[in-house]
Amino acid sequence: MTVAIYHNPDCGTSRSTLKLLRAYGIEPVVIEYLDTPPSTPELVALLDRMGVPVREVLRERGTPYADLGLGNPVLTDDELHAAIQAHPILLNRPIVVTTKGAKLCRPSDVVLDLLPDDLPDMTATRDDGTPFLRDDPTRGDSPDLAAALRAAGLPTADLADPGRTFFHYTTLDRHGVGWGGFELYGADVLLRSLAVMPRFHGRGYGRNLTALLMRRAYDQGARQAYALTSDPKASAFFERLGFAACDRASAPATIQNTRQASGLCPASATLLTKRITF
Known part of the structure; x- marks a missing residue:
């Protein structure tokens, strides 16, 4: 090649x-x-x-x-x-x-x-020492996805609803790292169902996973990302990535009307947003 x-x-x-x-x-x-x-x-x-x-x-x-x-x-x-x-x-x-x-x-x-589809499994790290990731599309009704989200305390009731895109993330040698998904509404996207396996916490996996997830959404037309969380640690994580808390009333109606925003997440959950750039 x-x-x-x-x-x-x-x-x-x-x-x-x-x-x-x-x-x-x-x-x-x-x-x-x-x-x-x-x-x-x-x-x-x-x-x-x-x-x-x-x-x-x-x-x-x-x-x-x-x-x-x-x-x-x-x-x-x-x-x-x-x-x-x-x-x-x-x-x-x-x-x-x-x-x-x-x-x-x-x-x-x-x-x-x-690159070719038949690449061998291997281990490799980025320039900063964190691992490269593969993202494999997965169905919303995947039992493994639901189990991972339940273990992380995240909603699962709407996983099989239409309009959701989900990925399973692995290292280059196919060790599972976590999950993530989004709901796309034109140029706006709701990031959701982000779960990194506990043994990989604090090692840069979540940051890299989120960047890859936003790139996939960007390639489908997203330019403004939103995330909803009731966990202060998750809020701090998104803020480190450049997200900022915003008033729900200022968000597009499509984001406000998602099942996550309108019922699955508590009314006290924080909505954060960021313009997607690379």
Whole structure:
């Protein structure tokens, strides 16, 4: 398999993605795009292969994004491309290209989508020492999912209702780590049913699981995430991820009317929200 990675060696996610490729014995073509940025025609072709507009690959943090006013929705694609040519750091990273497609690999785990389906089981860790995760879609009526949520004290009454998406998370060598799901309502998404097995608490699994869950929701159109919890520890966890508590009345009606918000969780539960960016 031929693989290329648009890489920034100063970025932990980019380093982790490259590390995972090499752990599987893949030596990609490494394009350090800050030194050799793609031309506008090359980037247009790359975006066409990714199936995303140029705005989807703009990086906000640590770049002149705000100073240049690039959040202005009236800016044309030509203007955004011109900004990237002037400031290559605006191109988010890493972008990986394989024979299966091309994708912005944030979090780094999503590079697995671009690799062969028959990858061997193995152990590998990110640049920060935390494990990579696989996410396997699972049915809402899975007995294992229900058992895990009951053990965590989370609601299970609506698991089989339509409109829910659930995943089982494992390490690369298929050891179960936890579960997570979401309900998608246009650009808004309710994260739900997040449960990390107790022996993995406090080791970065929950953070990585949530990032991967939000990426899956993002790929389906979500741009604003919500989470509902009555557990102060869970509230603190989400706040560490950049979520902020909000008034339920300020949330979209679709979120307020979910079974979680309208009855399964107590009225005292905290609603938190975060804009999804990568």
